[in-house]
Amino acid sequence: MKNLGSVTNKKVGLSAVLLAVLTGCQVDVASHSSAESRMPQQAKTGSFGDQGDGTYINPILNADYPDSDIEQVGDTYYMITSKQHMSPGMPILKSKDMVNWENVGHAFSSLSWAPEYNWDRMNGYSFGVWAGDIAYHEGKWYVYQIDYQHGLMVTTADNIEGPWSEPIMMLPKTDVLDDPAVFWDEDTKEAYVIVNTGKKQKGPENTIEGNENRIYRMSWDGTKILDDGKLVYTGMGAEAAKIYKKDGYWYIFLAQWTMGDPSTKPGVKNPKNDRKQIVLRSKESIYGPYEVRTVLEKGSAFGNRSASQGGLMQAPDGSWWYMHQLIQNDDIPFQGRPQCLEPVTWVDGWPIIGIDEDNDGIGEPVKRFEKPIKGYPINAPKSDDDFSGTVLGPQWEWNHNPRDSHWSLTERPGWLRLKASKVLPQGEQYGPKINEWTNNDGSDGDFWRASNTLSQRIMGITTGTAIAKFDLSGMAPSQLAGFVRYGGTFNLLGVEGLENGDTRLFYMDGMSNKTEGPIITSDTLFVRTSNVRNNATYEYSTDGITYTAFGPTFTISFGKWTGDRLGFFSWNEREDRGYIDVDWFKYDYDGPKGINQMILTPDMQ
Missing domain, CATH: 2.115.10.20 (Glycosyl hydrolase domain; family 43)
Structure with a gap:
C-alpha cells in the first residue's frame, strides 16, 4: 500500500495549588476551581x-x-x-x-x-x-x-x-x-x-x-x-x-x-x-x-x-x-x-x-x-468527562475486558457507576505472573485481579492535576473504591466500606500496604492528584473547596511498556456488592488542550 512520490494510497509555571499539594498543606481552592470553571x-x-x-x-x-x-x-x-x-x-x-x-x-x-x-x-x-x-x-x-x-x-x-x-x-x-x-x-x-x-x-x-x-x-x-x-x-x-x-x-x-x-x-x-x-x-x-x-x-x-x-x-x-x-x-x-x-x-x-x-x-x-500545515486550531485527545453520554468517551480504557453488568452510564444518568465484583483468586489462571507486569514483586496484590478498573493516559512529564467527584452512598462492607494512578505499579486513594456501615479513607501503595485515614461522614468525596515530574501526591475533600493531603509523595513510573495512568477502581474483598458513582473528572496538564476537550460547567463542586 504506501505508494509514495506519485502517491497512490498510503499506505497510501507551577501553581500555588500544586506547590501546596506537594508540601502537604491544606488549600482553600474555592476561588481557584469555581471561578476558573466559570471563565470562558x-x-x-x-x-x-x-x-x-x-x-x-x-x-x-x-x-x-x-x-x-x-x-x-x-x-x-x-x-x-x-x-x-x-x-x-x-x-x-x-x-x-x-x-x-x-x-x-x-x-x-x-x-x-x-x-x-x-x-x-x-x-x-x-x-x-x-x-x-x-x-x-x-x-x-x-x-x-x-x-x-x-x-x-x-x-x-x-x-x-x-x-x-x-x-x-x-x-x-x-x-x-x-x-x-x-x-x-x-x-x-x-x-x-x-x-x-x-x-x-x-x-x-x-x-x-x-x-x-x-x-x-x-x-x-x-x-x-x-x-x-x-x-x-x-x-x-x-x-x-x-x-x-x-x-x-x-x-x-x-x-x-x-x-x-x-x-x-x-x-x-x-x-x-x-x-x-x-x-x-x-x-x-x-x-x-x-x-x-x-x-x-x-x-x-x-x-x-x-x-x-x-x-x-x-x-x-x-x-x-x-x-x-x-x-x-x-x-x-x-x-x-x-x-x-x-x-x-x-x-x-x-x-x-x-x-x-x-x-x-x-x-x-x-x-x-x-508546522507542516497551518490554519488548524489547537486540539488534543479528550481527557475531561462529565459522563453525560450513554457511551464512554474514547479516552477511557479498561484493565482487561470489563464485566459489562457491573458498570453503567444509564442507571444514574450523568454519572459513571462502578459496581464492585469480588476480587479474583490468586493462582496461575488469574492476574499477572510475578514480575510479568509490575515493577516489583507486588503483582500478587488484589488490584491486579480486580475487574473494571477504568483509566486514561497522563499527558506530559512536567506538571499535571486531576480531580474527580465521587458519591459514596452505594458503598458496601469490604468494598474498596476510589482513584488510582498506575503503570508498572499502582497508588490508590479511596474509601473502604466497614462492617458497621462507616466509610473510611485509605491510601495503598504498589505493595498493597494500606494506610488508614479518617472516617468519611459525607456521601460526597473529591479526590485530587498532582504531579511535578515523577513526584505525585493525593489529597481529598468533602466540599470541593478545602483539600487535605493524605498519603506520601510517591513516584509515578513507567513499567512493562506502559506509562502512568489516571482512573477509578472498585472491588470487594468478599462478595459482589456495593458501587461507587463518579460525577465528573477534570485533568489539567502542561500541554495543548482544545476548547472542545474542556468541561464547560457553572461549577466544579
Whole structure:
C-alpha cells in the first residue's frame, strides 16, 4: 500500500495549588476551581505540541501512544497505536495538520479472541494488542496486528469510527513474532504483508544474528495468506517494518536495535543499547535485493531516548514528514512512549529524517519546528468527562475486558457507576505472573485481579492535576473504591466500606500496604492528584473547596511498556456488592488542550 512520490494510497509555571499539594498543606481552592470553571474556556498551549505561533514542540503527542502507524486519506491523517491488554484495544486518532490529534475510537471493541483478556481471568498482562498497521483499500479500512500469544489478525470496517469486524486470524503464533505491515501494489494487483518472524522459522543456514523479516503474498481482499513467505532481511532486533513505493524504488522502513551511541551501522554491537531507524531500498523487487542505510538516530534533543518506529506522511505542499516514537531509555519516562514529528528530506533517493545535526548523513530528531500545515486550531485527545453520554468517551480504557453488568452510564444518568465484583483468586489462571507486569514483586496484590478498573493516559512529564467527584452512598462492607494512578505499579486513594456501615479513607501503595485515614461522614468525596515530574501526591475533600493531603509523595513510573495512568477502581474483598458513582473528572496538564476537550460547567463542586 504506501505508494509514495506519485502517491497512490498510503499506505497510501507551577501553581500555588500544586506547590501546596506537594508540601502537604491544606488549600482553600474555592476561588481557584469555581471561578476558573466559570471563565470562558480557550484552547491552551504548554511545554509540548502546538505552540499557537506556527511552530510545534516535540513530542507533539506527549503521552503513552506507542507503536504508531499512519494512513492518509484525503486531507486527514489517521493514526493507530498499541496498548496491550487494555480494552477497547488499538486506539485510533485523527489529525488535519499532523500536530493536533483527537480521538476517533478503537479498532477492537474488546479483546474478544482469547479468554485470558476477560474480567474473570485478567491473565493477559503484557500481551493483547501490540504494534499494528492501518490501511485503507478500495473503500474499506483494515487494522492488522499480532498478538504474541495467538498470531496475526486483521479487523475491517466500512467506517473508521466502526463498527469493526471480529478479528480474522491469518497466521499462527508458531510462525510470527510481531509488527505486521501491508502493501497493495496497484501496478501488479498483488497484495503483501511483511512480518517480523523473529527466530521462529530461522534455520541453521541463516547465520546472521537477529530477527528474520518475511514478506507473504496476501489475497486482494487483505484477509488471507497465499504462500509460505520469503525472507527479505535479518538484523538484531529488526522489527516494525513499513513498506513504501516511491519513484520506482521499493522501501522498507525498519526499527532496529543497534548497540552503542557512536554506531551508525545497523547491527553493530556496543555496550549501550540504542535503537535506530533503518531503510532498505531496492530498484528490482519488493523481495530485493536491498541496500541498507540508517536514516534516524538519537541526537541532542532528547538525551538518551532512542528514536524509531513510525510512518511517513506527505503534506499538501509536497513536503515529507515522519511520525515516530521515543523509546524509554530516559531517567523518567513515566508517560510511556510519546510521538514525535520530523521533517523528511530526500537526498539521492534516501530519506534523512529530522535534521542532520552532525553532518554524517543521518538525521536526528528536532525539538521545535515549523508546522507542516497551518490554519488548524489547537486540539488534543479528550481527557475531561462529565459522563453525560450513554457511551464512554474514547479516552477511557479498561484493565482487561470489563464485566459489562457491573458498570453503567444509564442507571444514574450523568454519572459513571462502578459496581464492585469480588476480587479474583490468586493462582496461575488469574492476574499477572510475578514480575510479568509490575515493577516489583507486588503483582500478587488484589488490584491486579480486580475487574473494571477504568483509566486514561497522563499527558506530559512536567506538571499535571486531576480531580474527580465521587458519591459514596452505594458503598458496601469490604468494598474498596476510589482513584488510582498506575503503570508498572499502582497508588490508590479511596474509601473502604466497614462492617458497621462507616466509610473510611485509605491510601495503598504498589505493595498493597494500606494506610488508614479518617472516617468519611459525607456521601460526597473529591479526590485530587498532582504531579511535578515523577513526584505525585493525593489529597481529598468533602466540599470541593478545602483539600487535605493524605498519603506520601510517591513516584509515578513507567513499567512493562506502559506509562502512568489516571482512573477509578472498585472491588470487594468478599462478595459482589456495593458501587461507587463518579460525577465528573477534570485533568489539567502542561500541554495543548482544545476548547472542545474542556468541561464547560457553572461549577466544579
